[in-house]
Amino acid sequence: GINAEYMGHFLSVYFFSPMDVPAIQARLVEQLAATHVEVVDEGGSCGGLRLQVFVVSAAFEGKKLLERQRLVNAALAPLLEDGTVHAVTIKGTKTPEQWQAA
Numbered sequence: 001g002i003n004a005e006y007m008g009h010f011l012s013v014y015f016f017s018p019m020d021v022p023a024i025q026a027r028l029v030e031q032l033a034a035t036h037v038e039v040v041d042e043g044g045s046c047g048g049l050r051l052q053v054f055v056v057s058a059a060f061e062g063k064k065l066l067e068r069q070r071l072v073n074a075a076l077a078p079l080l081e082d083g084t085v086h087a088v089t090i091k092g093t094k095t096p097e098q099w100q101a102a
Contacts, residue, residue: 019049019079019084019085021039021040021041021049021051024039024049024051024076024079024085025037025038025039027075027076027079028053028055028072028075028076031074031075032055032057032059032071032072032075033057033058033059034055034056034057034059035056035057035058035096035099036054036055036056036099037053037054037055037056038052038053038054038055038091039051039052039053039054040052042089043086043087048079048080048083048084048085048086048087049084049085049086050085050086050087050089051076051085051087051088051089052089052091053072053076053088053089053090053091054090054091054092054093055072055090055092055093055094056093056094056095056096056098056099057071057093057095057096058095058096059071060093060094060095061095065093068093069090069093071093072088072090072093073088073090076088
């Protein structure tokens with residue numbers, strides 16, 4: 001049969017690979033209580049993901065653009081630190097009201 005060490009390596013490679021776009025979307029939804037999230041990986045992934053992010057969240061109510069961007073960056077900070085994400089471009093941050101008015 002297949003030895004356990006080989007199986008362990010197989011599992012770590014295929015099931016614990018760096019986060020993918022859906023996992024990052026889910027993280028933003030969870031961290032920011034976002035109602036709408038768009039994440040695009042524009043990288044030729046040598047290294048980390050290069051993300052474009054658009055987030056709609058009530059957490060942005062009454063906050064200036066810079067504060068909103070800080071919230072998004074804070075939500076992604078662990079992924080930037082461990083190299084999963086190489087760069088983040090924030091395409092937009094809106095409140096649900098701003099999103100519906102658009």
